[in-house]
Amino acid sequence: MNDTQAPTLLDVARAAGVSRATVDRVINGRPNVKAKTLQRVREAMERLSYRPDPLAAGLARRARYRFCFLLPAGTNAFMDEVAAQVAGSAAWLAGTRASIERRFVDVFDPFALAGAIDAVDRGFDGAAIVALDEPHVRAAVDRLVADGVPVVTLISDAPASRRLGFVGVDNAAAGRTAAALLGRFSGGRGGSVGVLVGSLSLRDHVDRLFGFRQLVERDYRHLSLLPVIETRDEDGEAEAAVARLAAADAGLVAIYNAGAGNRGVGRALGRLGADRRPVFVGHELTSASAGPLREGLFDALIAQNAGHEVRSAARLLIAQASGAPIIPEQERIRIDVFIRENMPD
Amino acid sequence: MNDTQAPTLLDVARAAGVSRATVDRVINGRPNVKAKTLQRVREAMERLSYRPDPLAAGLARRARYRFCFLLPAGTNAFMDEVAAQVAGSAAWLAGTRASIERRFVDVFDPFALAGAIDAVDRGFDGAAIVALDEPHVRAAVDRLVADGVPVVTLISDAPASRRLGFVGVDNAAAGRTAAALLGRFSGGRGGSVGVLVGSLSLRDHVDRLFGFRQLVERDYRHLSLLPVIETRDEDGEAEAAVARLAAADAGLVAIYNAGAGNRGVGRALGRLGADRRPVFVGHELTSASAGPLREGLFDALIAQNAGHEVRSAARLLIAQASGAPIIPEQERIRIDVFIRENMPD
DNA sequence: AAAATTTTGAGGCACGCACTTCAAAATTCT
DNA sequence: AGAATTTTGAAGTGCGTGCCTCAAAATTTT
Numbered sequence: 001m002n003d004t005q006a007p008t009l010l011d012v013a014r015a016a017g018v019s020r021a022t023v024d025r026v027i028n029g030r031p032n033v034k035a036k037t038l039q040r041v042r043e044a045m046e047r048l049s050y051r052p053d054p055l056a057a058g059l060a061r062r063a064r065y066r067f068c069f070l071l072p073a074g075t076n077a078f079m080d081e082v083a084a085q086v087a088g089s090a091a092w093l094a095g096t097r098a099s100i101e102r103r104f105v106d107v108f109d110p111f112a113l114a115g116a117i118d119a120v121d122r123g124f125d126g127a128a129i130v131a132l133d134e135p136h137v138r139a140a141v142d143r144l145v146a147d148g149v150p151v152v153t154l155i156s157d158a159p160a161s162r163r164l165g166f167v168g169v170d171n172a173a174a175g176r177t178a179a180a181l182l183g184r185f186s187g188g189r190g191g192s193v194g195v196l197v198g199s200l201s202l203r204d205h206v207d208r209l210f211g212f213r214q215l216v217e218r219d220y221r222h223l224s225l226l227p228v229i230e231t232r233d234e235d236g237e238a239e240a241a242v243a244r245l246a247a248a249d250a251g252l253v254a255i256y257n258a259g260a261g262n263r264g265v266g267r268a269l270g271r272l273g274a275d276r277r278p279v280f281v282g283h284e285l286t287s288a289s290a291g292p293l294r295e296g297l298f299d300a301l302i303a304q305n306a307g308h309e310v311r312s313a314a315r316l317l318i319a320q321a322s323g324a325p326i327i328p329e330q331e332r333i334r335i336d337v338f339i340r341e342n343m344p345d
Numbered sequence: 346m347n348d349t350q351a352p353t354l355l356d357v358a359r360a361a362g363v364s365r366a367t368v369d370r371v372i373n374g375r376p377n378v379k380a381k382t383l384q385r386v387r388e389a390m391e392r393l394s395y396r397p398d399p400l401a402a403g404l405a406r407r408a409r410y411r412f413c414f415l416l417p418a419g420t421n422a423f424m425d426e427v428a429a430q431v432a433g434s435a436a437w438l439a440g441t442r443a444s445i446e447r448r449f450v451d452v453f454d455p456f457a458l459a460g461a462i463d464a465v466d467r468g469f470d471g472a473a474i475v476a477l478d479e480p481h482v483r484a485a486v487d488r489l490v491a492d493g494v495p496v497v498t499l500i501s502d503a504p505a506s507r508r509l510g511f512v513g514v515d516n517a518a519a520g521r522t523a524a525a526l527l528g529r530f531s532g533g534r535g536g537s538v539g540v541l542v543g544s545l546s547l548r549d550h551v552d553r554l555f556g557f558r559q560l561v562e563r564d565y566r567h568l569s570l571l572p573v574i575e576t577r578d579e580d581g582e583a584e585a586a587v588a589r590l591a592a593a594d595a596g597l598v599a600i601y602n603a604g605a606g607n608r609g610v611g612r613a614l615g616r617l618g619a620d621r622r623p624v625f626v627g628h629e630l631t632s633a634s635a636g637p638l639r640e641g642l643f644d645a646l647i648a649q650n651a652g653h654e655v656r657s658a659a660r661l662l663i664a665q666a667s668g669a670p671i672i673p674e675q676e677r678i679r680i681d682v683f684i685r686e687n688m689p690d
Numbered sequence: 691a692a693a694a695t696t697t698t699g700a701g702g703c704a705c706g707c708a709c710t711t712c713a714a715a716a717t718t719c720t
Numbered sequence: 721a722g723a724a725t726t727t728t729g730a731a732g733t734g735c736g737t738g739c740c741t742c743a744a745a746a747t748t749t750t
Contacts, residue, residue, distance in 0.1 A: 006409070006442075008706060019729045024708070032727055034717090054440045056706035058400045059735045064351070092672060095399045176686040187532045215686065302687075307674055327437060329652055334689065337682035341521040341560065342647075344679065353736060364699045369738070377697055379747090401736035404705045 007048040016044035027052060054324075058097065065098040065125040065321050067314065069154070070116055072107035072130055076233055076260045077286035078306065079130070082155070085310040092311065098318055107132060107156075108199060108232065114140040126150045126317035128167070131158035133203035150320045152313050155304070156204045164320055167313045169304045169333050171204045174283070175211025175258065177335060181300045182254050182281045183220035190222035191253035194245040194278070198233035198259030208258040208283070223253065231261045235288075239264030246272055254279040266292035285338050293340055303336040352393040361389035372397060399669075403442065410443040410470040410666050412659065414499070415461055417452035417475055421578050421605045422631035423651065424475070427500070430655040437656065443663055452477060452501075453544060453577065459485040471495045471662035473512070476503035478548035495665045497658050500649070501549040509665055512658045514649045514680050516549045519628070520556025520603065522680060526645045527599050527626045528565040535567035536598035539590040539623070543578035543604030553603040553628070568598065576606045580633075584609030591617055599624040611637035630683050638685055648681040 013023045018041060025033045026041040033041075044050075069086050072079045086102055093099055101124075105116040110132055117140035120127055127144060131137055131153040141151050141161040150164045157166040182193070193216070197205040209228065216223055226245070231237040238261030245252055246268070255278050257265055262282050269277060269292065277297070282289060285303040292298040312331045319326045358368045363386060370378045371386040378386075389395075414431050417424045431447055438444055446469075450461040458477055462485035465472055472489060476482055476498040486496050486506040495509045502511040527538070538561070542550040554573065561568055571590070576582040583606030590597055591613070600623050602610055607627050614622060614637065622642070627634060630648040637643040657676045664671045 010706085020707090021709095021730080022728060025728090028708075030709095034727060037727080051439050053404075053442070053706050055400045055403045055442065056735090057708075059398075059404055059737090060706075060708040062708090062735055091670065094396050095669075097398075097400065173687055177684065180684050180686040184530055184532075187529075305679075311675075324440075330656075332689070334650075334681065335687045336679065337684070337687065339522065339525055339682070341525040342518055342680045342682065344677070355736085364701095365737095366700075366739095367698060370698090373738075375739095379697060382697080398736050401705090402738075404707090405736075405738040407705055407738090 006053070007050045009050075009052070012041065012044050012048060012050050015048060016041045058322075061322075063097065063322060065096075065318060066123070067098065067100045067317050068103060068120050068124045068127045069100055069310075069313075070103050070105055070113075070120070070127065070129045073104040074106070074233075077263065077288040078260060078284040081286055081306045082130075082310060085307045088307075089310055089314065093314060096314075096318055098314065100314065110134040110136045113137050117141060117144055120144055120149065122147045122149060124149050125321045126152070126164075128152050128154045128313040128317065129158075129163075130154050131156050131161070131163075131203070132201065133158050133160075134201065137161075150317060152316050154309060154313050156202055158203070165316055167309050167316065167331070167333060168204070169335050171207035172211035172214075174302045174304075174335050175208035175213075176215040177211075177337065178208065178256055178258075178281045178283070178300075178302050179212045179215035179220070181302075181337070182256055182279055183216065183223065185281075185299050186223070186253045186279045188222070189253050191251040192224050192226050192249055194226050194242070194249075194252060194255040195228045196231050196238060196241055196255070196257040196259060196261070196265075197228055198261070199230055200228070202259070205258045212256060212258065231259060231264075233260035235261050235264035235267075237261065237264070239268045242268035243271075246276070246278070252278050254281070256280075257282040260284070260288075262286070262292070262298075263288035266297055269297045270295075285336070285343070290343065293338065293343060296340065299339070301338045303338055304333055305336060309333055351398070352395045354395075354397070357386065357389050357393060357395050360393060361386045403667075406667075408442060408667055410441075410663060411468070412443060412445045412662050413448060413465050413469045413472045414445050414655075414658075415448050415450055415458075415465070415472065415474045418449040419451070419578075422608065422633040423605060423629040426631055426651045427475075427655060430652045433652075434655055434659065438659060441659075441663055443659065445659065455479040455481045455546075458482050462486060462489055465489055465494065467492045467494060469494050470666045471497070471509075473497050473499045473658040473662065474503075474508075475499050476501050476506070476508075476548070477546065478503050478505075478551075479546060482506075495662060497661050499654060499658050501547055503548070510661055512654050512661065512676070512678060513549065514678050516552035517556035517559075519647045519649075519680050520553035520558075521560045522556075522682065523553065523601055523603075523626045523628070523645075523647050524557045524560035524565070526647075526682070527601055527624055528561065528568065530626075530644050531568070531598045531624045533567070534598050536569070536596040537571050537594055538568050539571050539587070539594075539597060539600040540573045541576050541583060541586055541600070541602040541604060541606070541610075542573055543606070544575055545573070547604070550603045557601060557603065576604060576609075578605035580606050580609035580612075582606065582609070584613045587613035588616075591621070591623070597623050599626070601625075602627040605629070605633075607631070607637070607643075608633035611642055614642045615640075630681070630688070635688065638683065638688060641685065644684070646683045648683055649678055650681060654678055 013020045071083050106112045114136040138158050138161040145162045153163045153166045155168045229241045242265050280298045281300045283302050285301050358365045416428050451457045459481040483503050483506040490507045498508045498511045500513045574586045587610050625643045626645045628647050
């Protein structure tokens with residue numbers, strides 16, 4: 001602990017030859033300040049490099065923020081992780097006088113999601129939504145924003161909506177990364193590549209697919225992409241799809257799963273002999289995918305960090321609600337590449 | 346903004362039928378509280394789920410923290426980035442009432458580093474040091490800690506010292522990751538692999554080398570490692586080393602640089618024909634390495650995020666100084682894998 | 691029972707700022 | 721010039737806690 005005192009509002013007042021009240025008027029943009037006085041006060045603040053104490057300001061403002069997070073119901077391992085991170089962030093949020101309430105909704109159904117958004121209490125100070133890029137959902141988001149509740153989209157975006165921002169990765173880049181790893185890991189062998197997604201109306205899956213296709217067609221012409229299979233992010237469907245691919249196609253060199261359902265993929269791949277096993281690249285490091293990666297059934301996972309995303313969403317909402325600054329670099333969610341050798345723990 | 350009031354210390358006092366002073370004694374572990382009273386107060390706190398307001402507590406404690414960061418002098422691109430991040434964290438730190446002073450020292454000289462550590466003002470509330478795993482340095486760290494200044498090591502550790510903790514990546518894992526990528530990217534071709542480090546007395550370089558060796562010898566027996574070359578992290582030496590490797594060895598399939606000097610490596614590789622160019626894996630995404638990666642001269646970079654590391658070090662020191670809690674998951678520095686397709690920007 | 695000790699209460703000051711009120715001073719308008 | 725209006729100062733309260741003092745009450749020891 002140290003006592004090098006930072007300048008206070010009173011110091012600024014004295015330096016500018018005015019009263020506390022006037023400095024307060026300047027700082028908080030209140031009216032009735034002569035241009036000349038305003039100038040003098042600003043100069044004094046500059047000279048002393050005065051920064052209002054956020055602790056004291058927060059205390060005096062007695063602001064408390066309540067946010068609503070709308071998350072997908074279901075058994076997707078990654079989304080479970082997101083929900084857990086939201087729950088686990090309570091302690092961290094307490095330090096910022098904020099709190100989060102969770103709502104679960106079927107995110108595959110646009111009408112249910114739009115309804116849930118409409119049902120969000122307008123008393124909240126902000127909302128984070130795992131969105132669907134769909135007209136009804138966009139409209140519901142816009143209504144919520146119009147009612148004064150700032151919205152950030154989380155993980156899956158609704159770009160045309162009036163949301164404050166999107167917290168998530170660049171999914172096209174994630175898809176390109178998947179393609180580059182898959183292409184290089186398959187070592188120049190020509191053949192076909194199976195492609196799975198959860199749904200073609202999920203923006204993040206579509207973006208990944210776009211980036212994946214783009215790079216394969218440019219750099220790995222000896223690989224031919226098989227028709228996309230939709231799995232609804234369900235383990236069973238993913239498992240069946242992989243099994244079918246392996247059985248039907250002798251020239252199968254690799255599989256890319258842009259969606260969830262990796263537990264099923266792992267099961268299907270585990271039943272194949274090591275020699276017949278295709279290269280596999282998927283997304284998200286979860287309880288469903290960590291095992292297969294460690295055992296060598298999966299070759300690489302392109303991941304995003306749920307904890308970072310949840311905290312980033314909260315920080316954006318807090319910043320919006322309180323007018324506080326943000327560190328853009330800290331809010332950019334990066335793409336993590338995991339192979340067996342750099343898995344955590 | 347919302348006004349659902351959280352319970353205050355006064356609420357707890359009333360609920361427990363005692364005075365503010367007594368609740369204060371309980372909360373802050375002051376003496377002279379009867380066991381029974383202590384019990385009653387604890388129950389009341391539990392029942393109201395009372396949490397001391399961190400803003401008010403911070404204000405009342407009027408704690409200000411000054412930390413000293415000891416960074417390597419020189420022209421290493423990554424360390425420049427670290428220094429820039431320290432400088433740039435001022436705004437963020439203001440919100441936590443902390444400040445950082447930077448000192449630059451020749452980190453390759455144990456005596457200079459130890460002397461700089463001894464010269465750290467004991468009035469600091471903590472220090473972060475890019476360490477050297479060397480007896481004099483360890484002893485100097487221990488002296489500083491003994492004098493009441495908590496120390497965290499940053500990026501390069503001194504494991505046997507009494508430092509509070511290490512902020513940096515698992516470098517052995519980073520080395521294994523480099524090996525796995527290098528092995529898979531070279532596509533099964535046999536041949537020799539050139540290996541560069543900055544110095545064999547830098548703990549982080551040695552750890553990377555260890556992990557790299559380990560995995561190559563286990564999984565990529567068709568690759569033979571050439572003798573390690575020390576470059577002192579200098580571009581010129583690295584450039585010359587790469588040029589020599591390429592000229593001397595027709596069977597060279599890959600190069601691994603566990604240290605810095607990537608600007609030089611990029612220059613040397615740029616002069617080689619695309620067909621004669623070895624696979625290259627290095628560390629850190631900086632101004633020196635981003636260009637070659639984008640142009641395809643480099644194949645992969647294993648990186649750590651300087652900004653995260655600086656903030657994590659600061660958080661650890663603040664937590665230590667103030668007794669605040671930390672989120673371990675948030676403080677674990679992860680290994681980033683960059684290939685051309687997932688470069689930021 | 692008296693003396694010594696421990697426990698508790700009451701109250702207050704401080705932290706730095708937000709926000710208010712009211713009167714005095716300065717400026718602008720008629 | 722006087723009246724109307726705008727700008728400024730002085731002073732206060734409150735935010736929730738830390739930390740301090742002093743006296744009163746309760747408990748333990750002699």
